[in-house]
Amino acid sequence: MTQWDAATLQIVWQRLISVADEMAAVLLRTAFSSVVRESNDLACAVLTARGDLLVEYGRSVPVFTGTVAGTVRAMVAELGEHNLRPGDVIATNSPRYGNTHLPDLTAATPVFRDGRIVAYVASICHLSDIGGTSEGAFAQDAFEEGFCLPPVKLVEAGVPNALVRRILAANVRVPAQVLGDVDALIAANALGERRVTALLDSDAGLDLDEAAAHICDATERAVRASIAEIPDGHYAASIDLDGFEEPKTIVVSVEVHGDSMTVDYEGTSRQSTFGINSASPTFGYTRYGLACLLAPELPNNEGALRPIAIRVPEGSLLNPRTNAAVSANFPAHAIPSVLSRALADVLPDRVSAAAGTPFWVVGIRGEKETGPFASLLCFNGGQGAARGQAGYATLSTPSNVSNTPVEIVESQAPVLVESKSIVRGSGGEGAWRGGDGQEVALVSRHDAPLDVIFLTERIEHAAPGLAGGGDGAPGVLRVDGGDVAEPKGRIRWAPGSRILMRTPGGGGYGAR
Structure with a gap:
């Protein structure tokens, strides 16, 4: 029996975190896709035997660790816990089971001890391609977006x-890359399973259920204490976005009552006809946004959500009906910003202005002599400023996806990076300035037209400042000098043609 004093709890907690960190190291080293290796579009976690989040890799994309527990529980319910065996790896990319969108694959491995499941290890990464429109926002239902894999055993x-x-492999454009990423997920989980087993072997008295209870209870107490410091009341805000067929608005109201909180998105725009809807990412980014505001110093786990109820109207942009297109769920990235706006008066030292972008995506697909290729490139806008902290230039917020390096851009696709520079002064003015965006010029060096998909935001609606700070500069997307008519659309990119991207600046904080 473990004696759970503060030191013991901290040691066990950090050892479990190190498991997730080591899993991520394997995934980063073995993934085939540049969006994983270079842009960090991944997550790794250890979950309890019930499928609750226990610990995460510290640089995980926040939305993944906000959704992984629900996805793992849904997979186990679908396949049956009694049907799981040592050596199994289960997986899905289906939003119906709580997954973010089709390009992301969630894989989980049960950890057995004495014939019973004592934990799960899970990893998620963004695949290079998933068939269909893949990254495109222009699909009008889930069936157009790509190949959907219901919960299955990847390894039995x-x-x-x-x-x-x-x-x-038969449903994707680059099967070698996709299967390579699948194998990287399997390898990460295999290491995680070994590390959890070794942890238990090193301490015969350690009960993971007991450890999880202490870890999650500690987080819950910290979150409740933070909520209790906020005066009871109703706090509301909204934020405008470009949308697709029409502009969209996210509306939030936060009710604080004692040491608990209710977050309600009533009033948010109706769901889109196109793929900018958000299903499970709504809950993932609500969780992350509140973690930043309430207990930013604590590692994330299931205890953080116990004091919080989340309500999202069905049929809205943030909770679309089944089979809605969700591949380009960029609106969910604005959730932490709108939560900051709602709570700015009561948490002025923790809120931040809106970011210029989560990240802009350019998907380039075509054919070379060696066969088809598909490349996903990421370019960030400026971070929003906060009290005492200017926003960083070209830093993705809230998703921590990194900019794709020039060398990777040019090695992944027949593209020349003609120029790349920070757009000085594009961050919003204020006592603390918003982060600047960047300008990138790409020239096609292919001998045939390329299929290019854009995912952008804040071209029509700039990132708003906060507490008197100014708005960031809006983004710009042009091809051969002309504005792109559908900046979440698709073009045929002619040989020698030039794409110019100017990502948005972040909002400023405080009046000058």
Whole structure:
């Protein structure tokens, strides 16, 4: 029996975090896709035997660790816990089971001890391609967006599922890259399973359920104490976004009552016809936004959500009906900003102005002599400023996806990076300035037209400042000098043609 004093709790907690960190190191080193290796579009976590989040890799994309527990629980419910065996790896990319969108694949491995499941390790990464429109926002239902894999066993009792691999490979443009990423997820989980087993072997008295209870209870107490410091009341805000077929607005109201809180998105725009809707990312980014405001110093786990109720109207942009297109769920990235706006008066030292972008995505696809290729490139706008902190230039917020390096851009696709520079002064003015965006010029060096998909935000609606700070500069997207008519759309990129991107600046904080 473990004696749970503060030192013991901290040691066990940090050892579990190190498991997730080591899993991520494996995933980063073995993934085939540049969006994983270079842009950090991944997450790793250890979950309890019930599928509750226990610890996460510290640089995980926040939305993933906000959704992974629900996805793992849904997969286990679908497949049946009694059907799981040592050596199994289960996976899905389906939003119906709480996954973010089709390009992201969630894989989980049960950890067995004495014949029973004592934990799960899970990892998520963004695949290079998933068929269909893949990254495109212009699909009008889930069936257009790509290949949907319901919960399956990727590996069964240590043996890879050859049929699942054949079906997946037959539905994507770059099967070698996609299967390479699948194998990277499997490898990360295998290491996680070994590390959890070794932790238990090193301490015969350690009960993971007991450890999880202490860890999550500590987080819950800290979050409740933080909420209790906020005066009871109703706090509301809204934020405008470019949308697709029409502008969209996210509306939030926060009710604080004692040491608990209710977050309600009633009034948010109706769901889109196109793929900018958000399902599970709504909950993931609500969780992350509140973690930053309430207990930013604590590692994330299930205890953080116990004092918080989240309500999202069905049929809205943030909770679309089943089979709605969700691949380009950029609106969810604005949730932490709107939560900051709502709580700015009561948490002035913790809120921040809106970011210029989560990140802009350019998907480039085509054919070379060696076969088809698909490349995803990420370019960030400026971070929003906060009290005492100017926003950083070209830093993705709230998603921590990194800019794609020039060398990777040019090695992944027949593209020349003609120029790349920070747009000085594009961050919003204020006592603390918003972060600047960047300007990137790309020239096609292919001998045939390329298929290019854009995912952008804040071209029509700049990132708003906070507490008297100024708005950031809006983004610009041009091809051969002309504005792109649909900046969340698709073009045929002619040989020698030039794309110019100017990502938005972040909002400033405080009046000068």
